[in-house]
Each structure stands twice: as structure tokens, then as C-alpha cells.
Amino acid sequence: xxxxxVKTEHRVTKIDSKEKRIEVVNLSKSxxxxxxxxxxxxxxxxxSRRLNIPGSNAKNIFTLKDLDDGIRIKNYIxxxxxxxxxxxxxxxxxxxxxxxxxxxxxxxFLFCRRxxxxxxxxxxxxxxxxxxLEENGIHFLAHHEPAAxxxxxxxxxxxxxxxxxxxxxDMVLMAIGVIPNVEIAKEAGIELGKxxxxxxxxxxxTNLTDIYSAGDCSExxxxxxxxxxxxxxxxxxxxxxxxxxxNAAGGKATFSGAVGSAAFKVFELEVAFTGLGTQTARGYGFxxxxxxxxxxxxxxxxxGSKWMLIKLIFDRRSGRLLGAQMVGKEGVARRIxxxxxxxxxxxxxxxxxxxxFAYAPPFSAPLDPILIAAEQAAKKIVR
Amino acid sequence: xxxxxVKTEHRVTKIDSKEKRIEVVNLSKSxxxxxxxxxxxxxxxxxSRRLNIPGSNAKNIFTLKDLDDGIRIKNYIxxxxxxxxxxxxxxxxxxxxxxxxxxxxxxxFLFCRRxxxxxxxxxxxxxxxxxxLEENGIHFLAHHEPAAxxxxxxxxxxxxxxxxxxxxxDMVLMAIGVIPNVEIAKEAGIELGKxxxxxxxxxxxTNLTDIYSAGDCSExxxxxxxxxxxxxxxxxxxxxxxxxxxNAAGGKATFSGAVGSAAFKVFELEVAFTGLGTQTARGYGFxxxxxxxxxxxxxxxxxGSKWMLIKLIFDRRSGRLLGAQMVGKEGVARRIxxxxxxxxxxxxxxxxxxxxFAYAPPFSAPLDPILIAAEQAAKKIVR
Numbered sequence: 001x002x003x004x005x006v007k008t009e010h011r012v013t014k015i016d017s018k019e020k021r022i023e024v025v026n027l028s029k030s031x032x033x034x035x036x037x038x039x040x041x042x043x044x045x046x047x048s049r050r051l052n053i054p055g056s057n058a059k060n061i062f063t064l065k066d067l068d069d070g071i072r073i074k075n076y077i078x079x080x081x082x083x084x085x086x087x088x089x090x091x092x093x094x095x096x097x098x099x100x101x102x103x104x105x106x107x108x109f110l111f112c113r114r115x116x117x118x119x120x121x122x123x124x125x126x127x128x129x130x131x132x133l134e135e136n137g138i139h140f141l142a143h144h145e146p147a148a149x150x151x152x153x154x155x156x157x158x159x160x161x162x163x164x165x166x167x168x169x170d171m172v173l174m175a176i177g178v179i180p181n182v183e184i185a186k187e188a189g190i191e192l193g194k195x196x197x198x199x200x201x202x203x204x205x206t207n208l209t210d211i212y213s214a215g216d217c218s219e220x221x222x223x224x225x226x227x228x229x230x231x232x233x234x235x236x237x238x239x240x241x242x243x244x245x246x247n248a249a250g251g252k253a254t255f256s257g258a259v260g261s262a263a264f265k266v267f268e269l270e271v272a273f274t275g276l277g278t279q280t281a282r283g284y285g286f287x288x289x290x291x292x293x294x295x296x297x298x299x300x301x302x303x304g305s306k307w308m309l310i311k312l313i314f315d316r317r318s319g320r321l322l323g324a325q326m327v328g329k330e331g332v333a334r335r336i337x338x339x340x341x342x343x344x345x346x347x348x349x350x351x352x353x354x355x356x357f358a359y360a361p362p363f364s365a366p367l368d369p370i371l372i373a374a375e376q377a378a379k380k381i382v383r
Numbered sequence: 384x385x386x387x388x389v390k391t392e393h394r395v396t397k398i399d400s401k402e403k404r405i406e407v408v409n410l411s412k413s414x415x416x417x418x419x420x421x422x423x424x425x426x427x428x429x430x431s432r433r434l435n436i437p438g439s440n441a442k443n444i445f446t447l448k449d450l451d452d453g454i455r456i457k458n459y460i461x462x463x464x465x466x467x468x469x470x471x472x473x474x475x476x477x478x479x480x481x482x483x484x485x486x487x488x489x490x491x492f493l494f495c496r497r498x499x500x501x502x503x504x505x506x507x508x509x510x511x512x513x514x515x516l517e518e519n520g521i522h523f524l525a526h527h528e529p530a531a532x533x534x535x536x537x538x539x540x541x542x543x544x545x546x547x548x549x550x551x552x553d554m555v556l557m558a559i560g561v562i563p564n565v566e567i568a569k570e571a572g573i574e575l576g577k578x579x580x581x582x583x584x585x586x587x588x589t590n591l592t593d594i595y596s597a598g599d600c601s602e603x604x605x606x607x608x609x610x611x612x613x614x615x616x617x618x619x620x621x622x623x624x625x626x627x628x629x630n631a632a633g634g635k636a637t638f639s640g641a642v643g644s645a646a647f648k649v650f651e652l653e654v655a656f657t658g659l660g661t662q663t664a665r666g667y668g669f670x671x672x673x674x675x676x677x678x679x680x681x682x683x684x685x686x687g688s689k690w691m692l693i694k695l696i697f698d699r700r701s702g703r704l705l706g707a708q709m710v711g712k713e714g715v716a717r718r719i720x721x722x723x724x725x726x727x728x729x730x731x732x733x734x735x736x737x738x739x740f741a742y743a744p745p746f747s748a749p750l751d752p753i754l755i756a757a758e759q760a761a762k763k764i765v766r
Contacts, residue, residue, distance in 0.1 A: 233742065235749045235751075236739060238749050238750055239737065239739070239750075255737065258739040259739055260739070261739050262741050262742065262743070263741035263743040264743050265743060265745050270746070272741045333741055333743060333747075334714050334717040334746060334747070335717050335720070337718070337720075337721035337741060337753075338721045340721070340740055340741065341721050341724040341725055344738055347724075347728070354638065354639060355723060356618055356622070356641040356642060356644050356723065357723055358644040358645050358716055358719045358723065359616065359617055359618040359644075359645065359646065360647050360716060362716070363646055363648075363653070364717070366617040366618045366621045367618060367621055367622075368618075368720070370720075
């Protein structure tokens with residue numbers, strides 16, 4: 001691979017798919033050049049979404065997507081010692097940052113449009129997350145629609161106004177999702193999906209000859225819903241990138257899709273899920289039932305056994321597992337992967353109940369909580 | 384279930400399958416009675432194997448199978464404060480008890496017939512276990528054939544003689560496996576398998592009408608080797624018991640078999656495996672290849688990331704995963720279950736490499752070590 005020419009400080013500004021070339025600006029010299037390509041991979045990623053409300057350009061309103069964002073946030077805290085921090089959003093980033101701000105002794109307010117944090121997850125899971133937030137001193141403010149920020153003469157937001165009230169703030173984090181970077185691709189005629197991200201096939205090819213796409217700017221095929229969705233997660237980007245690279249180099253790789261597994265940590269709580277949630281599955285026409293159990297992470301007599309909640313979402317008639325969500329204080333994130341395989345394999349809950357898992361008292365009960373949940377779910381199948 | 388009549392202190396001494404009755408001794412009264420049955424479940428379990436060599440009946444030679452054994456061992460240590468303990472064996476119990484004896488400040492000697500502990504596992508895994516034992520002050524003595532124990536006038540073993548040397552001992556644990564309790568069943572004409580345990584079908588029926596068997600006294604069907612084997616593990620016993628019970632009560636349950644998953648802990652090391660090992664798989668006629676990788680338990684920049692070793696055993700031509708073994712200091716025992724599902728589903732290593740697992744830096748790298756191992760294994764498939 002001697003001929004890899006890494007061009008830092010260069011920005012692609014245009015794709016000319018007819019002439020097979022890209023327009024590139026050398027940022028340090030402000031020069032524009034054309035580069036020709038044989039194969040092109042569009043891996044432009046995604047950027048943090050920002051609200052466009054009065055005052056949202058204030059100096060102390062941050063987003064968090066990459067390392068530089070993190071350093072900026074860290075430096076601002078070190079310099080300004082903000083006392084009151086407002087986080088807008090209720091997803092991974094918002095929840096993970098609650099812990100980070102609390103560790104820096106900031107009084108932290110989490111503003112959410114919905115009634116619960118992690119509103120994409122099942123209610124029972126979100127309720128546990130809310131409890132964990134509150135136990136760790138986070139002020140959770142539900143049903144708040146952002147209206148405006150008030151700024152001081154220094155260009156810093158000093159208060160956050162919502163449909164409900166006005167809150168004094170010293171710092172703001174907007175964690176309201178990402179937008180795929182598709183502008184250049186779109187202008188070049190690359191097809192976007194209904195999600196707004198770049199549409200590819202399972203070989204990561206776009207609609208234009210010799211142009212591939214991978215990562216957070218592109219869609220991924222969900223194996224459960226059989227639909228193209230936008231799931232900007234690191235492990236999916238990683239797999240897509242390998243396939244796009246291999247194919248651009250003449251290979252024949254495919255990435256058939258994902259079931260959509262993810263995990264995150266909120267203070268001491270592990271949250272993990274795979275496949276579809278109840279509402280999403282219903283939206284795709286599945287006849288959904290679910291089973292929720294509370295269990296111990298290991299045999300009760302072992303020290304350090306902790307509670308966990310498991311919810312299985314399955315097809316009422318076939319018993320096919322459509323998704324699973326778990327929350328708990330130990331052994332959750334790694335447990336979900338067995339169910340990710342089961343969802344991938346279209347296993348039914350009664351098949352899952354009969355699996356044999358590795359049992360040892362320090363790690364689980366003789367029947368793993370997953371198996372108990374599956375066994376109870378199996379009783380609900382309508383034959 | 385009002386009519387469950389639990390008879391403690393009763394021992395079954397005979398099964399009369401023609402008359403459908405069992406002979407029972409009331410241990411407290413030394414009376415013998417006959418009880419008639421409609422359905423009978425033989426769940427007689429297994430007992431610790433004991434070596435039959437001179438001195439092996441000494442008072443300070445213990446085995447460990449149930450809670451009473453554990454209490455006896457604990458009491459003996461409390462009373463006699465043994466300085467030097469010899470453990471015979473190299474399996475789960477022997478290894479787990481190394482830690483228990485060290486915590487009681489016993490100088491602990493592990494005598495093994497083989498060259499490595501956990502000799503049923505892959506060599507690379509056993510070597511890591513050996514290292515962990517040695518780092519924790521256990522004296523591992525390979526290739527030792529037990530010959531005799533020398534006793535004092537008090538009936539206590541004071542030395543252990545092997546083919547190599549004589550070792551002074553204050554206490555001995557024999558942890559050399561279990562023997563299924565099948566004597567009464569055998570006498571009654573219940574068929575045993577080649578393993579010496581009771582042969583059943585997947586409904587847990589024995590060859591005799593209305594007699595079922597479940598648990599450590601019976602065989603289990605291995606779904607990978609497609610052979611009936613003796614795998615006396617708690618989770619399998621649990622599932623068999625439910626099926627036997629349901630069927631004895633008129634149900635139609637089946638336990639189709641197990642892939643053979645297990646885990647144990649040796650000091651700070653987690654060991655877990657599923658499916659077949661290399662030698663066993665070869666013995667069953669599989670054309671075996673394997674892939675071993677060393678990986679981090681989570682993203683390297685996270686505090687507390689620990690090494691782990693993963694070995695995948697797969698069919699060289701189809702790539703089908705036949706088994707997996709893992710060892711490491713964190714996140715091993717629960718990780719193996721995803722591979723237990725994959726083995727159960729007859730997935731190939733290239734299918735496994737394309738799975739999406741839940742990724743978050745506190746729990747794994749963007750590509751879980753399992754996926755990396757599978758990807759490397761897939762390159763070895765002979766097409």
C-alpha cells in the first residue's frame with residue numbers, strides 16, 4: 001500500500017461523476033484542484049444536529065461528535081467552571097454526558113421533548129434510566145420544547161427558555177442527534193434514501209458507477225424490518241467501510257445488514273438493545289407481544305449480584321424474536337449479544353429457551369435470565 | 384400442587400418396573416416399604432469419584448459435590464488448620480478449590496496426570512490457566528500418577544506417594560470427576576449408554592415404560608457431535624428436569640440437546656467454552672481448523688481493559704463453527720453465550736464475522752473480539 005496519499009487539510013467540494021473527478025480545496029493554501037478517480041468512496045460521516053432558535057449560536061452552546069468537540073467542552077469547563085449545565089436531548093450522548101458533567105460538579109439539567117429519557121427504548125427501560133439519573137442528582141425536565149437562549153454581551157447564553165419556563169444556564173450541550181453529510185453527494189446526483197442518508201446496495205455501491213458509500217453518511221439494511229434505515233453506529237460504519245474498500249479495490253464483499261444492536265452506560269446502569277422495539281415492530285406490521293422479567297445478574301448467594309430487567313419483543317404467532325432490551329447494573333451489555341445472534345437467526349423464543357449457556361455462579365444463575373425470559377415469553381405464543 | 388409429599392430421609396433401594404413400584408428405606412426408622420407409582424423419574428444424580436489406592440479412605444481425604452461436603456471441608460480447615468493441601472485433579476472443582484485453599488492460607492499442591500490443568504480444553508487456554516495458578520502460588524505437579532497415601536495412627540493421610548515422589552500432606556481433596564448414580568436403575572433393567580449414564584430420548588424417557596430420567600445420572604444429546612454424552616452440569620440438569628416433570632405429568636416437552644457450554648473462574652481468570660474442542664471434533668470426523676486471537680476486553684483507551692484469548696474451532700471447508708473457548712480477566716464468561724447460540728445455529732465463521740453486536744467503549748471494541756476472531760477464521764476456509 002505504498003501509494004496511499006493522505007491529504008489532511010483538504011476538503012472535497014464537488015463530485016463530478018461524469019468526468020470521474022473530485023474538486024478539492026487545499027485549506028491551508030485556499031487553492032482549488034481537481035483530482036481524478038477510478039473508484040470513489042463517499043465516507044463523509046455525519047454532523048451534530050443544532051437547533052435553529054434565537055441564541056443558538058452562543059459561544060457556550062456545544063455539540064459532541066468528535067474528539068475536538070470533547071476537548072472544547074473540557075477546556076470550557078476548566079476555564080469557566082460553569083455551575084449550571086443544560087443538556088438538550090435524551091439519547092446516548094445526552095445520557096452519557098450527564099455523568100461527565102456531574103463528575104465535574106456541574107448542576108445538570110436534562111431537557112427532553114418526551115416524557116422519558118431514551119425515548120426510543122421501551123418505557124420500562126426508560127423508567128429505570130430516569131430513576132438512575134435522579135439518584136445521581138440529574139434534574140430531568142420532561143415535555144420541554146426549546147424556544148430561545150438569552151445571551152449576555154459576551155455572546156454567551158445565560159438562560160434557556162422553553163414552552164414552560166426560563167432556566168438560568170452557564171453552559172449548554174445540544175445532543176439532539178446527527179445529520180448525515182450528504183450535500184456534496186446529493187449535488188452530484190447520488191441517490192439518497194427516505195432517511196436522508198445515502199442509499200447503497202449491500203456491496204456499498206451507490207446509484208452512480210464506481211461510487212461507493214459507507215459509514216454515518218449512508219443507510220444500512222435492517223435485517224428484521226427488511227428496510228433501509230439510518231443507524232450511525234461505529235461498528236456498522238466499520239463493517240461498511242471494509243466492504244466498500246474491498247469492493248473499490250476489485251473485491252466482491254457484501255454487508256447484508258444489521259439487526260441494530262447497541263449499548264451505553266448511564267452512571268452505574270448498563271443499557272443494551274438489539275432488533276426492533278415494540279412500536280417500531282408494530283409499525284412494520286408485526287403482530288407483537290412482549291415479555292418482561294426482572295432477574296439477578298448471577299446466583300443470588302454470590303456477592304455482588306445485581307438486578308436486571310429483560311424485555312423480549314416477539315411475534316405473537318410464530319414466537320420469532322424481533323428484538324430485546326435490557327437494563328441493569330451488571331452483565332447487561334455483553335449479555336445482549338447472544339440475543340443479537342438469536343434475532344439475526346430468526347430464532348423463536350421457545351428455541352431460545354432451550355439453548356444452553358455457560359453457567360457458573362459468579363456469572364449467572366443456572367438458567368440465565370435470558371432463558372427464563374424466553375421461557376415465559378414462549379407461554380404467550382398463540383398457536 | 385397440594386399433593387406433593389416430600390419424603391426426606393428416605394432412600395430408594397429398588398425399582399420394580401413390572402409392578403410399577405419402588406422399594407424405599409425410611410432411614411430414621413430403618414423400615415422398608417413399597418410405594419407404587421404411575422410415572423417414575425430417576426434423578427439420582429452423580430457422586431464424586433474416589434481413587435481406590437492404599438490409604439484413600441483416610442479421614443482427611445475429601446471430595447466436593449454438595450453443600451455438606453463443603454461444610455465438612457470448611458470445618459476440617461477451621462479445626463485442624465492444615466498447612467499443606469494436595470488437590471488431585473485438573474478440572475473445574477480442582478481449579479476453583481485452589482483459590483479457596485489459598486484464601487485459607489494453605490500451601491496448595493495440584494497433582495495432575497496430564498501436563499496441563501483443564502486438560503480437556505485447548506492447550507493455549509490451559510497454558511493461561513497454569514500461569515494464573517502459578518502467579519497465585521499454586522504448586523502445579525504434572526504427570527503425577529497417584530500411588531498411595533501414608534496414614535498416621537489417627538487414620539489421617541500424612542503423605543501422598545506418586546510415581547515420582549512422596550509429598551507430605553495435611554489434607555487432600557480428590558476432584559477427579561463424578562460417577563452417575565445408576566446402580567438401582569441398572570438393576571431394574573433401565574438401559575445405560577456407553578458413557579455409563581442412563582440413556583434417554585429427547586423426551587427424557589428411558590427404555591422402560593413410564594420411567595423418565597433427568598440430571599447428572601443421565602446422558603444428554605450433544606447437538607454438535609450428534610452423540611449421547613455425559614455432561615453433568617447444572618443448567619442441563621435443570622432443563623432435563625423440567626422436561627421429565629412435564630412429560631411425567633402428561634405433557635409433550637422435549638429437550639433436543641445441548642451444545643455443551645460451561646464457564647468457571649480460576650482466581651482472577653474467567654474461562655468459558657462451548658461446543659467441541661479440536662481433538663473431540665476430530666474424533667467425530669470433522670475436518671477441523673482453528674483460529675486463536677488475543678484481544679482487549681474493551682476499547683484500549685478505557686480504564687480496566689484486560690486481555691483475553693479466543694479460540695474458534697471450525698470446519699475447514701464449510702466454515703461451520705464447531706466450538707469456541709475463551710480465557711481472560713474480564714467479560715469472558717458472558718461473551719461465550721453469543722457463540723453458544725452460533726454453534727447451536729450451525730453458523731459459519733464468515734456469517735459470525737458479519738453479525739452486529741452491541742458496542743460501547745466500556746464494554747468492547749467497535750469490532751468485538753469475537754467478530755475479529757471470526758473474520759480471521761473466515762480467511763482460512765478452504766473453498
